Amino acid sequence: MEVVTPPGWCEHGVNTETVPDDLFSVRATRVFLSRHIQLFAYDPRPIIDVLRRHKPHIIDMDHEPYSIPCAEIVTLRNIYAPGTPIVMQSAQNILRKYPPPFAYLEKRALRQIAAAYICNQDARKVLQAKGFRKPIRLVPFGVDLDLFPFSERTNKDVLTIGYVGRLLPAKGIALLADALVRLKDEKWQLVVVGDGVERVSIERKLSEAGLMKRVVFAGAVPYESVPRYFREMDILVVPTITTKKIREQFGRVIVEAMASGVPVIGS
Numbered sequence: 001m002e003v004v005t006p007p008g009w010c011e012h013g014v015n016t017e018t019v020p021d022d023l024f025s026v027r028a029t030r031v032f033l034s035r036h037i038q039l040f041a042y043d044p045r046p047i048i049d050v051l052r053r054h055k056p057h058i059i060d061m062d063h064e065p066y067s068i069p070c071a072e073i074v075t076l077r078n079i080y081a082p083g084t085p086i087v088m089q090s091a092q093n094i095l096r097k098y099p100p101p102f103a104y105l106e107k108r109a110l111r112q113i114a115a116a117y118i119c120n121q122d123a124r125k126v127l128q129a130k131g132f133r134k135p136i137r138l139v140p141f142g143v144d145l146d147l148f149p150f151s152e153r154t155n156k157d158v159l160t161i162g163y164v165g166r167l168l169p170a171k172g173i174a175l176l177a178d179a180l181v182r183l184k185d186e187k188w189q190l191v192v193v194g195d196g197v198e199r200v201s202i203e204r205k206l207s208e209a210g211l212m213k214r215v216v217f218a219g220a221v222p223y224e225s226v227p228r229y230f231r232e233m234d235i236l237v238v239p240t241i242t243t244k245k246i247r248e249q250f251g252r253v254i255v256e257a258m259a260s261g262v263p264v265i266g267s
Helices: 046-054 066-082 102-110 121-131 173-182 199-208 223-230 251-257
Strands: 001-005 009-010 012-015 025-028 059-062 086-090 113-120 135-139 159-164 187-193 215-217 235-238 264-266
Touching: 001 046, 025 059, 046 066, 059 066, 066 086, 066 102, 086 121, 121 135, 121 251, 159 173, 159 223, 159 251, 173 187, 173 199, 187 223, 199 215, 223 251, 251 264
Parallel strands: 001 025, 059 086, 086 113, 113 135, 159 187, 159 235, 187 215, 235 264
Antiparallel strands: 009 012
């Protein structure tokens, strides 16, 4: 098995980098056109090379059906590995209609993709509403129990409330700040792991309430460092706000916290 992926990504100010894996080969390839997760295109040459060398029995694609990278992979499959089935991972849990050419790309992909696996049941409803009648299986995201083992809390002096994730309006961090202002007479501290555009406004709100001394902003940290912060937390709060455009698709941090023994309050 070989994985083809971008060499890295920056989303909402948070950088990630591709890393090797001890189970399969990971091949980083350049991307073009855009830094938007649905609008970029791969350098096709590494994908063509992989298809020619492996003559794969199956292609596993982690892109939504309306996206440009999906259209590219389907096209390259048709040329260099015709007949090889493609299975698609989809997390889109809000039914949307897309403008041209994305509506066409979506219909084309759903005609040619052999099966899909999803991380939430709403994604099944969306695919079926789009006319997808092929096999769909629910496959929730897993947890590395070696990286996120159950552990005792390291901070037992004060109730430690945690937040792990990007600091974006839809993630509900402002809602958490409002709740903590209302709880200012209780004994607690807050640990925020992550960064984003909402940090300034949250700092201002907590500062105006005289609560900044009870808050630790750890910033964006490497993924491998997250378990250390879980050991400090008594509760993890994931206050994502559901809107017409955004709904929590899975909440990977929720199951990672639960595996670590941290109770979760989430939406």
